[in-house]
Structures are given as structure tokens and as C-alpha cells.
Amino acid sequence: MAKNEKDIVRFQNVGLRYDRGPEILSNLTFRLEKGSFHFLTGSSGAGKSSLLKFLYLGHEPSRGTIHLFGRDITTILRSEIPFFRQRIGVVFQDFNLINHLSALDNVALPLKVAGFDPRRARIHAAELLSWVGLEDHILSLPLSLSGGQKQRVAIARAVIAQPDLLLADEPTGNVDDQLAVKLLYLFEELNKMGTTVVIATHNRYVSSEFDHPILHLENGRLIAPGANKKEKVNHDA
């Protein structure tokens, strides 16, 4: 895997359909440069989560090609997928926290699965939980946390391994606008350290507060650029 590739992600005429159903995503063509920060917007059901799923190798396209870290994802061997995923941090819409593990152990997971010393992983996880304001809930189980707290645990888990690509599916969905903006500043900090960030959100307030390019989906298609001041997204289609 080449670490210095310029484009972290490159989509070329990508389409997605399940079985013989209609295309959920059609003709997606764009690329994301290393170190960029994008909002992925669109109404509910526009295909934001499906697009993110491509990015964490959750499924393969029905047509077109996707390059991730310089590799066509259809050529990635099954045994290689975990190593690709270790370079990607994901904040899932429903958090996907493991309920019998404490917030600390949930956050430490990405480092543990990557083979880090579990003790050091937990120390680092504790620091991150403090960073997201959950220092008093380190040993709390997810079921005892509020939606916003779970979200912050999920964010801490997504960023702990300093991923090359950070994907967040509605990371501000369960918090008020003020906290949403605060969380996005956390993502920006990470972005400044070189991580490519894609935030899927339907919260226009949040996306308008930040000066980042927008990928806007409507009925499974990317709508023409120009939605933002800085144009980093290349729409070849």
C-alpha cells in the first residue's frame, strides 16, 4: 500500500444496486485528496450512508471503480481488508459500541486490534475520553450513557488510531448545534494532523459553519459542484 498517494479516494462512474432493484447510487465520480475535509450532505435516504459504506469497504460497487489509498478495491484480497480498515476511522450512525465493554475499552479497541499493547492502548483511550469531555465516564458502559455521550465515545474510538481517513455518519445527530460545532472542531484538529475527513450530515447549520467543500447527494447522484467556497472536489462527470 503506497502511503504517499495524492488521492486517498477516487470514484469513477460508481453505481450501486441491491439484487435487481433500482440503482441507489448512480454515476458517482469524484476524488478526495489527502488531508482534505468534506461534508457529505443530502436528505435522508439520499445514499450518504451507502457512499460511506463503500469507503470503509462495507460493500463493492455494482459498476464503476473505486480506488482507496491507491488500490482498486475490487483487487483487494480478503486478508488485506483488515489492514485497510485499520487506516480508516468510522463514526457509525448508530455508534456500534460494544455494550459489555466500558467506554475506555470501546475506545481502546482499534489500537488493540491493530496489535498495540492493551495497557498502553487504554492509557491513550483515557486521554482521548478526557479530550472529548468524558473523563468522568471512563468506566461507564454504553447503555448507561446518553446519546451525545455515546457519540463522543464513538468519535474517540474512530480517531484513536490516527486514521488516514476518517468517516463520520451523522456524528452530530444526537447533540445540540453548539456541541455539534464543538465536535466538528475536534475533527478539524485531526484534519490538521493530516487525516482526510468525510462527514455525512443533513444538518445544514453545521456544514455552513465550516469552510469545507460539500459533496451533495440527491436521489443517489452527486449534484454539481459550487456548493462551497473552496472547491476541492473534482466532479469529472
Added chain:
Amino acid sequence: MMLKQNPYDIPFDEDSASKFIPWIIALTTFISTIFILCTLSLSSLAGKWGQDLGEHMTIQIPTSTQPEQDHTTLNEILSHLRLIPSIAKADVMESEETYKLLEPWLGQNVRDLGLPVPKMITVQLRHKQFIDAQSISNDLNKISPGITITHHQNWHKHLIKLISATQVVIQIIVILIAFAALGTLVFTTYTGLVVHKDIIHTLRLIGARAHYIAKQFQRHTFKLALKGVFYNFLALGLIFLALKFFLGQMDVHLPMITLSMPLLLSVLFLVPLVVVIAMIFTSRITVSYVLHQHV
């Protein structure tokens, strides 16, 4: 940091199917140990009997109505036997001794029945010497027709065959039990993968390799296997004590005692070890196989 760490990312405690695994392991280990000890004891007993009985034979000489002639024949036979190099000793059995042998079948008044009780010669062979019983029988029958030779090696051979057949049956049973136990473990592990599929899916999305998840299942199986082995030792201890007590009261010795202590200890510890290793590998291979099939 003094924080208690959860050893498993997967909540195995919630998995009711795996709760039976220690009992399955205990049963497998227990039965395998007992069967292997029985097989070894049978071999050991057969060897011991072979050594004792194979070096003896009995010659039966029918009596006639002329005691003097019988006496001459007996002497001739003894002289002939003592010339054979592989025979260490040949002695005529006392009449009283012969009657004692007949008592269980003919009753205590066997002496008064006036039966023509045959003369018996017990022959002791030299250690590990081959003897052609048929040839000796032919020679002796030339001296006096009707002489029969009972060489215990013949029925010892049959006993060995019987023991070998029993051993094969026992080995097949042990193998079948082992396969049944491993099959159950495969099924339980697969059930565990299905029960915890959401967590496993999350771990996979975080970047966990099949190896990482398999290791967790392996550790869990190891824990269960240790529990099973403990139950096995408990059951074995109780059975041995009970057998020793009841057989002791009947003045019978445990056949296992014929095994040497190092061999006995090796079986007691090697069988659980092999079972535990087989279990953890089966669990690991099952998880790895299933996860490689479904990314």
C-alpha cells in the same frame, strides 16, 4: 492505571450454548482416560499371563487296568521329556492334587468313585524357549496312545486375539467420542459466531483480523476446557476411590495397579492435554474458516 480490563471483546458469558462445553470436555476426557487405561491394563495383564502360562504345559496320561505297566509308561515318558532341551522340569502331579482339581466338578467324594483318574505331568519350559507341542505329543503317543498335551500358549494366543479385538473396539469408540466432542465444539463455536455476529461485525469494521477474533474464541475455549479437565480429574478421583474401596472389600485388586506409575500418570495427564489442545485448535480453525468465508 488500576482499571479492570475486560479480557474479551465478545461477551461469551451471554452465550448459553458454550455453557455445556466444560461438561462435554469432562466427559470426553474421562471416557478416553478410562478406556485408554483399560486398554493398557488389558495389554499388561495379557503380557503377564502370557509369561506365566506360556512357560507351562500339562500332559495327561490315561490309566489302564495294569498299574505296573502305567508306572513303567510314566517313567518312560518322564525320561523322554527330560531329554528335550527346552524343558526345564517335568514332574508327576500327586494323585491327591489331581483329585483336588476334580473336586469342583465331581464333588468331594471323588476319591470314592473309583474313576480311572489320568496321571498328570506338569512341565515347566525354559524361559523364552520355543516348543513344538504337536511333535512331543506324537512322540509320547508312540510310547502310550491316548496321551494329550495342554499347552497354555494355545489359549493364550486366543486370549491375545480377543484382547487385541477389544483394544481395536475401544480405540474406535474413543475416536468416535473424540469426533463427537469436536463436532459439538464446531457447532457451538459456529452458534457463538451467529449469536455475537453484530459485535464481530463491528470488530471487523474496526479492522480486526480473523486471527484476532479466533484468538478470543480460542482463549474462551481454553478456559472452558480447563474447567472440563478439572471436572474430569474430580470424577476420576471419585471413581478410583470408590473402586478401591469396593474392590478392597472384596479382596480384589484394581487392574490399573498392574500399570507402572509413570505410565499411569502419563495417561492421566496426557489425555486431558491432548483433548484441550484439540479443542482450542478446533475452535480457532472453525472461527478462522467461517470468518474467511464471510468478510
